[in-house]
Amino acid sequence: MKVLVIGSGGREHALAWKLADAADVTEVFVAPGNGGTATEPGLSNLAINDLPELVAWSLANHVDLVVVGPEAPLAAGAVDLFRAADIPVFGPTQAAAQLESSKAFSKAFMARHGIPTAAFETFSDPAQAHAYIDKQGAPIVVKADGLAAGKGVVVAMTAEEAHLAVDDMLLSNTLGVTHNADGARVVIEEFLVGEEASFMVVCDGTTVLPLATSQDHKRLGRGDTGPNTGGMGAYSPAPVVTDAVHKKAMEAVILPTIAGMRADGIPFTGFLYAGLMISPAGEVKTLEFNCRMGDPETQPIMMRLSSSLAELMLAGATGQLADVDLAWDERPAMGVVLAAAGYPQAPRKGDLIAGIPASQRDAKVFHAGTTLRDDGCLVSNGGRVLCVTALGDDLQAAKNKAYAMIHDIALDGAQFRDDIGARALA
Ligand code: AMP
Ligand code: GLY
Numbered sequence: 001m002k003v004l005v006i007g008s009g010g011r012e013h014a015l016a017w018k019l020a021d022a023a024d025v026t027e028v029f030v031a032p033g034n035g036g037t038a039t040e041p042g043l044s045n046l047a048i049n050d051l052p053e054l055v056a057w058s059l060a061n062h063v064d065l066v067v068v069g070p071e072a073p074l075a076a077g078a079v080d081l082f083r084a085a086d087i088p089v090f091g092p093t094q095a096a097a098q099l100e101s102s103k104a105f106s107k108a109f110m111a112r113h114g115i116p117t118a119a120f121e122t123f124s125d126p127a128q129a130h131a132y133i134d135k136q137g138a139p140i141v142v143k144a145d146g147l148a149a150g151k152g153v154v155v156a157m158t159a160e161e162a163h164l165a166v167d168d169m170l171l172s173n174t175l176g177v178t179h180n181a182d183g184a185r186v187v188i189e190e191f192l193v194g195e196e197a198s199f200m201v202v203c204d205g206t207t208v209l210p211l212a213t214s215q216d217h218k219r220l221g222r223g224d225t226g227p228n229t230g231g232m233g234a235y236s237p238a239p240v241v242t243d244a245v246h247k248k249a250m251e252a253v254i255l256p257t258i259a260g261m262r263a264d265g266i267p268f269t270g271f272l273y274a275g276l277m278i279s280p281a282g283e284v285k286t287l288e289f290n291c292r293m294g295d296p297e298t299q300p301i302m303m304r305l306s307s308s309l310a311e312l313m314l315a316g317a318t319g320q321l322a323d324v325d326l327a328w329d330e331r332p333a334m335g336v337v338l339a340a341a342g343y344p345q346a347p348r349k350g351d352l353i354a355g356i357p358a359s360q361r362d363a364k365v366f367h368a369g370t371t372l373r374d375d376g377c378l379v380s381n382g383g384r385v386l387c388v389t390a391l392g393d394d395l396q397a398a399k400n401k402a403y404a405m406i407h408d409i410a411l412d413g414a415q416f417r418d419d420i421g422a423r424a425l426a
Helices: 010-020 035-039 051-060 071-075 078-084 103-113 126-136 159-172 243-263 298-304 309-317 395-406
Strands: 002-007 027-032 043-045 065-068 120-123 140-144 153-156 186-190 195-204 208-210 219-221 225-228 233-236 269-278 284-290 333-339 363-367 370-372 378-380 384-391
Touching (some): 002 051, 010 384, 035 363, 065 309, 071 078, 103 186, 103 243, 126 159, 233 395, 363 395
Parallel strands (some): 027 043
Antiparallel strands (some): 140 186, 195 208, 233 333, 333 384, 370 378
């Protein structure tokens, strides 16, 4: 099997590495990839970004499976293009990817299908949005409708912050939201309290297989402080997802979502990620959907997957998930993100990276924002640079191993959290 993975992040490095691990996979191409996928045995980078060009290249090179990692190409219709060319492709169609690419779509979908989520209203008129905030009071949450690379959500502790967020998202757009076809919109919703968990499944339109559970750390600083990021570290499994929470998440959120999408004529295929808020009473509500795997959750989850990812994805792409069994390493895994100076506001690029430890059976450094310079040196090329990931007999052992490795790595101005896994280790 020849496989093409689209993307360049830590998630794509981990997926491509795991895909290459299958006996029947001969070559894995990553477009455009990063400094890690350029040097990983079994992987090659492909310097093509344009989707129609990638379709043509895949046809010419007899690619057997295409995997689309990030949300942007999914929202741009990558899956539809490969399907039109009869190439097996893993991921949701453009219509199904609206679960992530439009908060207004996903909230309306949840309301229509009775899927538990925060109470909300959607606005395009700033005056009405301001009036709603005045009526509801703070804390309150303002979400841009379109994709915003993780920056489109403002959890406002004061009404003033919420008003500013509305003006930003509807008028000045300094957050850089990609507006959807019907223009700038915001969802304003109830503030929920509890503990968050990432719940990911794989689906072929009908059959659903849950992946191992995980928890991400979205804030930049220790103790969940500082600005929101794409994720500073993750571990799997997440003890907050007890058997009772797992059952509720499947029965109240995942299965009705898959059934609802099918009923609406847009069956969901690929990875579905529900961001859940679990209240102190154990009540589960959906914060958001993503139509892809989480990054960095993918890195520890892939370290734990012991069955074939290629088989899983090919079955997911061809409606045959019912024939697949997933197997997991019982041991927990942790991934700690090493981010660039200035992340998340203005990550500095071009810094030399040295001292990355060699891969071991139970420890691996996945690359994200890295690239090989013309002289062959590895340099930073994005906000989240590396994700140092390790398995351990227990979570503390996984943590010790990951942090021992991170201390060997030299990157000027690097930032990382020293408390990944704190909730599970407390
Ligand atoms: P989202 O992209 O919707 O997951 O939002 C990003 C982050 O904002 C989430 O991971 C939560 O930490 C926070 N968040 C989103 N919605 C809410 C809400 N209704 N109540 C409290 N926090 C929220
Ligand atoms: N780590 C959160 C995300 O991938 O959306």
